[in-house]
Amino acid sequence: MSVIVKIAPNLESVGDDAAAKRLVLHPSVDSDVFIPANKSQTILSILGWLNKNVVLTVGRLQARKDQDMMFKAVPEIIEHSSTCLYSVVGDGDWQYELVNLVEKLKSHNYVRFLSEISNQEMINCYQQ
16 A cells, blocks of 8 residues: 655645545654753853854755755844854755855854764754
């Protein structure tokens, strides 16, 4: 049996015959793993986030996601908050272009790429 996985609201084009085979998946997290935690000065220091207002993005770096928009906003954000740090967890086929954009915008002191981290390190990022 084939199943259509619905990840977008507009699947009307697949027809009524597919309705019985449709499965709706809602984005979620494992609430036994991703649990709230108190701030840790040690973890903040390791991440380079101590005394920073961190904006965190986690995901694959791809052009179709328009992630460059946030990178382009960083210079304006730091005009209002010099303690802002944009931390990006993930990699992808657009990472090289985004790194070059950060250099072009001279915002490398306010952007940190965390490409190769463990699951526990990612959980630490979310918890801080």
